[in-house]
Amino acid sequence: MELPAELERYIFEWAARVHSGTRAALIQVSKYAGPWIEPILYEIVIVGVRSRGCQPSLDALQRYGHHVRHLLLGTDPKALISQYLVACPRTINLGIWTSQKLDEEAIDALKRLPLERLCIHLEAIFNYQALLLPQAEKILSAFPKLTHLDIASDSAPQPIIPCLKLLPKLSHLSLPRDFRPAPETVLKYWREIPTLEYFTLVAEGNGSEDYSEDFRRSEDDLRVVRCLVRNFLDDWKRAAKGESDMWAYVKVVTERRSGLML
Numbered sequence: 001m002e003l004p005a006e007l008e009r010y011i012f013e014w015a016a017r018v019h020s021g022t023r024a025a026l027i028q029v030s031k032y033a034g035p036w037i038e039p040i041l042y043e044i045v046i047v048g049v050r051s052r053g054c055q056p057s058l059d060a061l062q063r064y065g066h067h068v069r070h071l072l073l074g075t076d077p078k079a080l081i082s083q084y085l086v087a088c089p090r091t092i093n094l095g096i097w098t099s100q101k102l103d104e105e106a107i108d109a110l111k112r113l114p115l116e117r118l119c120i121h122l123e124a125i126f127n128y129q130a131l132l133l134p135q136a137e138k139i140l141s142a143f144p145k146l147t148h149l150d151i152a153s154d155s156a157p158q159p160i161i162p163c164l165k166l167l168p169k170l171s172h173l174s175l176p177r178d179f180r181p182a183p184e185t186v187l188k189y190w191r192e193i194p195t196l197e198y199f200t201l202v203a204e205g206n207g208s209e210d211y212s213e214d215f216r217r218s219e220d221d222l223r224v225v226r227c228l229v230r231n232f233l234d235d236w237k238r239a240a241k242g243e244s245d246m247w248a249y250v251k252v253v254t255e256r257r258s259g260l261m262l
Helices: 005-018 020-027 033-041 058-067 078-087 104-111 133-140 158-164 183-192 232-240 246-261
Strands: 044-047 070-073 093-096 117-120 148-151 172-176 198-204 224-229
Touching: 033 058, 044 232, 058 078, 070 078, 070 232, 078 104, 093 232, 104 133, 133 158, 158 183, 172 246, 183 198, 198 246, 224 246, 232 246
Parallel strands: 044 070, 070 093, 093 117, 117 148, 148 172, 172 198, 198 224
Antiparallel strands: none
16 A cells, blocks of 8 residues: 655654654665655754764765754864855754854854854854944844844853844843843843843753743843753754743743733
8 A cells, every 4th residue: 555655755754853763764765765854864963062963074064964954063163163054054043152263254154044043152253342333233234034042152241232233033032141130231132122022041050940940039120031951952952843942931931920010
């Protein structure tokens, strides 16, 4: 009995997504199953971070990188970051987990990506403590579709507020836990970024739950959610897979508080 081609493809794709360990074997099943599974195999790529995720070589990405939608680059491949970015031109969710300054080639490749989500140390792309607005504008204005920005910088990112207005769809903003905004600073974020809907201060650590508000302060503005994440890598992978992540938790907390702000 032959199944309709659409149903057969659905079964293969479902198996590849739900049981990721079977992907390599599924590609070998038939000559037409390979092209179905291949995009899924390279949809999420992690390089330079200890993970069980897909960590293909640069040679493989130069052949299959057009399938990549979610790309996480750690500290190891700094000298190769530009090549990874060029090899994955359709990336919409990008993490660059290094505070070392990227070279101009990498920044140019970064600006060509159709990004919707970005997790990055700002020090990697410009010196925001001695901020030159034209420099920041040149970079941030390249991301008209960006909705989620997770800033992993070590120092207070308050000087970047004017730059965030250059992101016309920015709705989710995450800042480091150690940033302690005064009430007037919080108001400035909400006033100067009209598209902002969710604002969180985040840290990695052992909370009472997978996501929790274990370090909330009584003086915090109700619009600021302090979120404790057990493992940033796991959270990034959940988001890439379309599963419930940090931002899903922040949304629940924000909506729960909304009644208190009316």
